[in-house]
Amino acid sequence: MGVADPKGLVGVEHYKKWIEKGYHGPMEYLANHLHLRQDVDSLLPGVRSVICVGLNYNQPVSNLPDQPRIARYALGRDYHKVIRTKLKSLGRLLESHHPGLGWRACVDSAPIFEREYSHLAGLGWFGKNTCLINSQRGSWFLLGTLLTTLAFEPDKPALGGCGTCRLCIDACPTQCIVLEEGKWQVDGRKCISTLTIEQKGDWDPSIAPLIGDWTFGCDICQEVCPFNQVRPTQPSRATTSQEPDLLSQRQWPDLVQLTQISHEDWDRLTQGSAVRRVGHEGIKRNAAQNLHNRQNLSEDKLGKPETT
Numbered sequence: 001m002g003v004a005d006p007k008g009l010v011g012v013e014h015y016k017k018w019i020e021k022g023y024h025g026p027m028e029y030l031a032n033h034l035h036l037r038q039d040v041d042s043l044l045p046g047v048r049s050v051i052c053v054g055l056n057y058n059q060p061v062s063n064l065p066d067q068p069r070i071a072r073y074a075l076g077r078d079y080h081k082v083i084r085t086k087l088k089s090l091g092r093l094l095e096s097h098h099p100g101l102g103w104r105a106c107v108d109s110a111p112i113f114e115r116e117y118s119h120l121a122g123l124g125w126f127g128k129n130t131c132l133i134n135s136q137r138g139s140w141f142l143l144g145t146l147l148t149t150l151a152f153e154p155d156k157p158a159l160g161g162c163g164t165c166r167l168c169i170d171a172c173p174t175q176c177i178v179l180e181e182g183k184w185q186v187d188g189r190k191c192i193s194t195l196t197i198e199q200k201g202d203w204d205p206s207i208a209p210l211i212g213d214w215t216f217g218c219d220i221c222q223e224v225c226p227f228n229q230v231r232p233t234q235p236s237r238a239t240t241s242q243e244p245d246l247l248s249q250r251q252w253p254d255l256v257q258l259t260q261i262s263h264e265d266w267d268r269l270t271q272g273s274a275v276r277r278v279g280h281e282g283i284k285r286n287a288a289q290n291l292h293n294r295q296n297l298s299e300d301k302l303g304k305p306e307t308t
């Protein structure tokens with residue numbers, strides 16, 4: 001965790017251009033409430049510190065051919081609930097020491113530049129894949145923020161960089177990590193995470209094969225990242241999460257079963273899971289495409305079995 005100055009943002013213009021280019025795709029909510037994003041005081045009047053937290057969600061995965069391939073962050077309980085519960089405990093603890101203190105816990109729930117504040121708070125730096133990377137720990141961590149009216153000394157921004165590496169750019173199946181005006185960014189319309197979670201209805205036929213075997217989300221640009229590889233000299237990198245709620249908890253039906261899953265079974269299966277966001281129709285569409293891609297794509301375009 002670390003603390004950022006609420007007034008420290010420098011990325012607002014970059015964000016506006018990203019929206020103007022339409023890179024947010026179907027996530028229309030991202031174009032709204034820009035005034036709130038620019039000024040967190042409108043979310044919590046009198047805010048003096050942004051406490052940023054990161055929670056490791058890494059875990060072993062087994063990519064078996066007939067099973068759905070789900071991004072690691074979504075294998076356990078919905079992280080929004082897990083992190084918000086912890087942030088609320090922190091807010092109540094601070095309040096017990098400072099009666100009258102104002103605080104607000106946010107995990108994707110409010111229009112906040114979570115990555116930029118977390119960078120300012122020292123949690124990590126921006127990789128070319130745009131994920132926040134911590135040089136010691138890698139990028140398998142989720143973010144949350146606690147706005148508070150209590151003044152803390154801000155931390156120093158994290159230092160680091162990718163150097164000449166471009167593994168994620170070359171590995172991205174849809175080539176959606178692009179360099180424009182000197183800044184690496186993700187064209188969200190083409191990211192498999194958007195396509196398999198946020199986009200409703202049919203895909204452009206040219207992009208559907210590129211989804212490969214991803215059923216929900218995509219982890220490729222993090223799987224290939226050197227900062228996420230275990231090294232004897234860096235034992236803190238890519239460790240398995242110590243948070244039991246974020247570890248895989250569910251037995252998912254296989255892909256064929258998912259294409260036919262009833263509304264009732266889907267409802268029961270996804271209680272408390274972030275996977276619920278894709279919806280009943282969405283998961284059936286994704287599973288059907290995965291099966292189609294399995295028949296038509298060579299193994300090197302699909303996930304390798306039994307990776308960790």
Ligand code: B12
Nearest residue numbers: 011014071113114115116131132142143186191193217218
């Ligand atoms: C929209 C969104 C997406 C979109 C767009 C992703 C993107 N790269 O923009 C889609 C659906 C594609 C997506 C995918 C994923 N997402 Co997402 N997503 C978000 C969300 C809700 C908003 C991100 C956003 O505003 N993007 C627009 C771009 C322009 O903003 P930005 O990347 O933050 O860029 C900032 C910097 O560029 C900065 N900046 C600009 N110039 C400069 C200059 C300097 C010097 C500095 C310091 C900064 C700076 O300004 C920008 C605004 O602050 C955040 C939560 C949040 N509220 O922030 C989660 C979030 C970014 N996602 C997250 C995750 C885990 C994922 C996935 C891994 C999920 C998956 N496995 O499928 C993938 C990763 C894909 C990828 N390579 O980014 C995590 C990332 C954690 C981390 N360690 O980085 C977040 C923070 C959610 C969370 N609460 O933990 N996501």
Ligand code: SF4
Nearest residue numbers: 172191192218220221
């Ligand atoms: S999540 Fe997948 S599709 Fe999106 S940028 Fe990373 S590798 Fe590309």
Ligand code: SF4
Nearest residue numbers: 127128162165168225
């Ligand atoms: S794979 Fe390489 S270029 Fe991509 S984020 Fe990691 S270090 Fe940076």
